[in-house]
Each structure stands twice: as structure tokens, then as C-alpha cells.
Amino acid sequence: MVAIDNFEHVSLAYGSGVAARAVAQVRRAVLQWFGRHADIQFESGGIIYGAVPRPLLPAQRDVAERDAVNPQAWLNRLLVNPPVVFLPHDGGTICLSISGSWAEPDDGAGQAERPFSSGCRVPFFGEMPGRGAAWAERYRADMAIVASVLGAIPREQERDGYAAAGPVVTGAADPAPCSTAGPVFRMVTPREPIVRCQPDGVPPAEPMVFAWRPVRDGQSGRDVLFYELIPQLCGRDGLRRDLAECRPVLERLGFAVALDQYLVASALDLLEADPDVAVAVQVSAQSVSTCPRWGMLFRRLTGCRSVASRLTLAITETASFPDFAEAIQFVSRLQTFGCAVAIDNFGLGYEVELFESGAALLERARQGLSGCIVLDVRMPGVSGLEVQKRLATLDIHTPVIVVSGFADIAMAVQAMKSNAFEFLTKPFRDQDLFDAIGAAMELDSSRTMQSQERRHADRLMRNLTAREHEVFVRLCLGQVGKQIAHDLGMSEATVKVHRRSILHKLSVKHLGELILNYAPIVRRQSEEQHG
Structure with missing residues (x-):
């Protein structure tokens, strides 16, 4: 199954005719990925259903053998992290976000009880589609920005008029473009870049370049700790534009991970090429909430601690975490490789600390906690509600905010009876979480001040x-x-x-x-x- 995640958005913003063309474009891409003999059975609501014959076709076997993985792993990697498909429209481009899932029956089992090996569809974190002319106009304007950014990612390999769609493509270095000021370099094409299907007829995009921004020692101000990789679009006028203002748009439309994967892959290329440089890359909180899509990063860091120790990923403050559990798993895995992870505080001025599980939080709590605690009900191992109870038994009264995407009244009552400061049901507005954190931090600060005053008074009273x-x-x-x-x-x-x-x-x-x-x-x- 292959689905267009933003099919409804395209239908509402551009009309049913363009939506039908989007389906046809993705259908052509599917045939390219799986071969002309792939059996596309039917399509409904932007979702294409079909079957791929076994054994894999020769072209598919070549890809699998070259990558030294089994066909199922190759198929899973393609559908978990599929290409962005580009659709030319009215002199511009529409980007189509794709996700997929698959299941394979075991021929050795009985028909009635046939087990499946399968891969699950990753979630889409773009905003829900709206209604009305104003929303459609904004969506089209946002899409133009997204297309300009993703269209600037270099093509990896030409084949039948499309950029290569396989998940592993080796490219060559491009010459450095002209620039007006500052150090700029054009990265070699990553070994595992974000791949895309861009048909002929799509307008040429402004090239993407990278600027170095040195981050120096805060004490001496002289020693460079690492270089932050700043993506920029190099206009035809020779001027460069940072992509910082584009990131909220990419997040709003659900394409932030496409840019972030390319930036991280480019940083890895640089680190592997130069053993004396340390690099930091900004990625969206939205992107790191889909841990399965980062298999490329984990595979390249495996056994390469010298590279991992020089990579810093800074999770930006432009979006909240759609899935705390996935984000925690992502951060934990990076830390096991030796990477540094900097988590921005959404502009609130707070230091953020993540824990891979409820058990890890409880272990840390025994050393003392201040501020506020945000718990997801569903976490690895101990549930959020159980963690809340155990904190009380440890006589830890730090304000707790509980969030859940599967909440009911009984769950909310249970959390509040355990003295939860706030209970939020997903999806919630970022501002609701920020307001809850701010109020919880204010309460904790007040409690801390009163506690300090009491201790001081007790010392004097003695x-x-x-x-x-x-x-x-x-x-x-x-x-x-x-x-x-x-x-x-x-x-x-x-x-x-x-x-x-x-x-x-x-x-x-x-x-x-x-x-x-x-x-x-x-x-x-x-x-x-x-x-």
C-alpha cells in the first residue's frame, strides 16, 4: 500500500483534477520503484493498493544485493522512508508526501493461519486540511516555499526522466557555486540522501549551499568548538537566503523530515571526509518523532564513534514533539553512538532533559528533580500513570503534566487524583502545552523559594x-x-x-x-x- 499523505490537502487547495494527476504521478513512481510488472490493483482516496511478485524482479534484486540486505529489508526501508514525489503544476511544483506499508504471507504456512512479515506506515505530522479560500491560498503559498527548498536538493542519478528512487544511491561531488560572502561549500551527494521523483518539466530550483557558522568557546571566545551547518538557497542574483524562515512552513506541511535527512546526511559526508572538524545540524522536533525514518543515520553511525562524537544535532524550537516516545528513543539511540543532542526550549528559557523510559526518570528522580515533568501515558516499560504514582511514593512533588493520545475520562480522573498538575489530550495546541509548562514551572519555583526560606528560617530558629x-x-x-x-x-x-x-x-x-x-x-x- 502506498498513500499520498497530503492527498486531501491537494484536493482542497488545487481541485479534484490536480488530485487525480497526483495519483497518476505516484502510480508512475510506484511502477518505477517496483518494476513494470508490479500489479497495481486499485486506488481509493489517494491510496494505491497493489502487489509485487516474488521473487523480486532483477532490478530490485540488484538493489538489494548491492545494499547487502534481504529483499524484505529493502522493501521496508523504501516504504518507511519513501521519496518525495514532485508534480509539475501551472509553472510551479506540488510536493507529494508518500508513506507506505507492506505485508508478505509465509507460503509454508496453512491458508487459514498464515503469518505475515510486514512494515508499518509512518505517521504524517502535517497540519490537518482546512476549509475555505483563505486556507487554500495559504496552502498554495506554503507549497511554493516547500517546493523551492526540496527542489534545491541535488539530483542523485538520472533514470527514465526521474531522479533515482532507490533508498541507497551513490553520487559525485558538484563544483562549488559562486557566492557573495562567507565560506560556502557544496556538499557531495550523500550516500543515502532523501530521494525524490522529479519528472522533467519541473522548473529548475535555486541551488542549495551550506555556510559554516563557527560556535566558539564561551569563555575565551577564540576556540571553535564546532561549526553549525547553515543551509542556504543561492539565488540567481548571487545572494544567499537562510532557510530558517522556511522551517515552520516545512513543518506545517509535513515535509521537515525531507530537508533534515538531507542536512544530516550531508553533515555525515563532511565528518567522514575531514577527521578534524566537528559539525552541528539543526533538525525539527517533528522530524525526530519518526525514529524509523532515520535508519540511514543509525546505519552510518554504527561502528563509527569517531564520526558520531563530532556530530551535534540541535532539535529546533519551531515545533513541539508530536510523539514524545519516538523522540526519546531517537535521542537515546544517538547518545549511545556518542552524538551530542541539544534540545531547544521552544523559546521559554528552560533547560530540557529527556529520559528513554519511565524507569530512567525514576532513577534520576532519586537524585532530586526540579522544574516540571511531562509524562506520556504510553511509554516504554513503566506507564506514565505508574511513574506518577512512584514519584509520590519517593516524596517527590515536582509538578507533573500528563499527555495522552488515548485518553478517556477515567484515565484523566486517575491522573488528577494522583495530583497531576495538568492533563492534556493529543492533539493539543503547542500553546496549551507551553502555558501548562509555564504555570507548572511557576508553581515549582514558588515551592522552591518557600522551601529555601523555610530552611533558612529553621537555621536561624535553631x-x-x-x-x-x-x-x-x-x-x-x-x-x-x-x-x-x-x-x-x-x-x-x-x-x-x-x-x-x-x-x-x-x-x-x-x-x-x-x-x-x-x-x-x-x-x-x-x-x-x-x-
Whole structure:
């Protein structure tokens, strides 16, 4: 099965006629990938269903043998991370996001109980299609930007008028383009780039180049720690444009991973070619939430720790994580290879720490946690709700935000009974999560400040003598000197002497400040003593 993820978007923004042409274009691409003898059985709603004969056709076997993998692995890699298909339209280009799945019956099993080996369709994180002329106009404008970016990715190999669609293609270096300022280089074509089907007739795109941005030591300001790889489009006027403003558009339409895979593959080429350079690449939080699509990265880093140790992936703040579990798995795998991962804080100014499982979070919690905790209900191993319960048993009261894509009322009630600060049901707006994090951080900060003040007050209170403490408690409870003298069997003059000593030892200037700062502590201690 091969599906056009943005089929409904194209239908609404461009019309049913263009949507039909999109299906025909993908159909031609499928025949190219699997050979002319592939059996396309029917199409419905932008989804193409068919079968590929076994054994694989000669062209497919060549690809599989060249890549030293079995045919099933080759098929899975193609459908898990398929090409972007380009459709010429009205002097421009429409990019079609493709995903697929497959299943293969075991011929040795009985007909009634035939097991399948299969590959699952990866999720599409583009925004849901809208309605109305304004939405259609914005989508077409966004698509023009996406096409200009993805169209700038170099072609890997020409075959029958299309760029190569196989998942592994070796290319050669291109000459460096002209530039106006700053160091610029044109990367060699990656060994496993994002592949695409671009038919003849698509307008030539502005070439993509990379600029180096040195990141220096914060103390000396002289030593270069690493170079950040900055993708730019080199216009026909010779001026270069950074792609930073394009990233939110790529995320909105669901194509961020296409650019990010090419950037990471290009960085790996550079690291493999030059053992003395360290490189950082920005990737979208949306992209790293589809861990299966990064098989190229994991395969190239396997056994290459010298390369991995010089690669930093910075997850940008332009989008939230659509799938926390996948993102955590992605980050954890990179860290096992030795890569550095920098996670931006969505502009909120917070340091972010990811954990590969609930068990890892609980282990870290024993060392103390501050800030707020965001838990997904479905996590590897221990569930989010169980982690929340165990945090309480560890006497850790850091505010917890629980998120779930499979929530019901009972689950939400259970989370709130366990003192969850907030419960969010996917899909939620980024701002809802940001607001919840901000409020949780404010609560934790307030609790931390109160805790620090209480500890400071406790240290000062320990300087009081037993008699002074008796007087201190009664002063905080609002008793006057005559009443205190009567209760404790001392003169009013002695009470005044104790009061002056108490004010001095507790660093307060007058009785009003003493009551304001210490009366809540005394009342709390009294409540704790009396149950």
C-alpha cells in the first residue's frame, strides 16, 4: 500500500483534477520503484493498493544485493522512508508526501493461519486540511516555499526522466557555486540522501549551499568548538537566503523530515571526509518523532564513534514533539553512538532533559528533580500513570503534566487524583502545552523559594535558646508581653529582653516583620504536631 499523505490537502487547495494527476504521478513512481510488472490493483482516496511478485524482479534484486540486505529489508526501508514525489503544476511544483506499508504471507504456512512479515506506515505530522479560500491560498503559498527548498536538493542519478528512487544511491561531488560572502561549500551527494521523483518539466530550483557558522568557546571566545551547518538557497542574483524562515512552513506541511535527512546526511559526508572538524545540524522536533525514518543515520553511525562524537544535532524550537516516545528513543539511540543532542526550549528559557523510559526518570528522580515533568501515558516499560504514582511514593512533588493520545475520562480522573498538575489530550495546541509548562514551572519555583526560606528560617530558629523559643512561638501567635509573662512565669521586663534577642538572632527589625515572616512556619509546625 502506498498513500499520498497530503492527498486531501491537494484536493482542497488545487481541485479534484490536480488530485487525480497526483495519483497518476505516484502510480508512475510506484511502477518505477517496483518494476513494470508490479500489479497495481486499485486506488481509493489517494491510496494505491497493489502487489509485487516474488521473487523480486532483477532490478530490485540488484538493489538489494548491492545494499547487502534481504529483499524484505529493502522493501521496508523504501516504504518507511519513501521519496518525495514532485508534480509539475501551472509553472510551479506540488510536493507529494508518500508513506507506505507492506505485508508478505509465509507460503509454508496453512491458508487459514498464515503469518505475515510486514512494515508499518509512518505517521504524517502535517497540519490537518482546512476549509475555505483563505486556507487554500495559504496552502498554495506554503507549497511554493516547500517546493523551492526540496527542489534545491541535488539530483542523485538520472533514470527514465526521474531522479533515482532507490533508498541507497551513490553520487559525485558538484563544483562549488559562486557566492557573495562567507565560506560556502557544496556538499557531495550523500550516500543515502532523501530521494525524490522529479519528472522533467519541473522548473529548475535555486541551488542549495551550506555556510559554516563557527560556535566558539564561551569563555575565551577564540576556540571553535564546532561549526553549525547553515543551509542556504543561492539565488540567481548571487545572494544567499537562510532557510530558517522556511522551517515552520516545512513543518506545517509535513515535509521537515525531507530537508533534515538531507542536512544530516550531508553533515555525515563532511565528518567522514575531514577527521578534524566537528559539525552541528539543526533538525525539527517533528522530524525526530519518526525514529524509523532515520535508519540511514543509525546505519552510518554504527561502528563509527569517531564520526558520531563530532556530530551535534540541535532539535529546533519551531515545533513541539508530536510523539514524545519516538523522540526519546531517537535521542537515546544517538547518545549511545556518542552524538551530542541539544534540545531547544521552544523559546521559554528552560533547560530540557529527556529520559528513554519511565524507569530512567525514576532513577534520576532519586537524585532530586526540579522544574516540571511531562509524562506520556504510553511509554516504554513503566506507564506514565505508574511513574506518577512512584514519584509520590519517593516524596517527590515536582509538578507533573500528563499527555495522552488515548485518553478517556477515567484515565484523566486517575491522573488528577494522583495530583497531576495538568492533563492534556493529543492533539493539543503547542500553546496549551507551553502555558501548562509555564504555570507548572511557576508553581515549582514558588515551592522552591518557600522551601529555601523555610530552611533558612529553621537555621536561624535553631540559634534560639529553649526559653527564647517559647517566647518566640507566643509572639508569632499574637500574644502580648503581659500574657506571655503570665504563661511562662516571668516578668514583662524579662520578656522584653528575650524579644530583643529574638529579633537580633532572626535578623528582623521589628515585631511586625517577625510575625509576617515566621507566623506561617509556627502555625504549620503546630498543625503538624497536632495531626
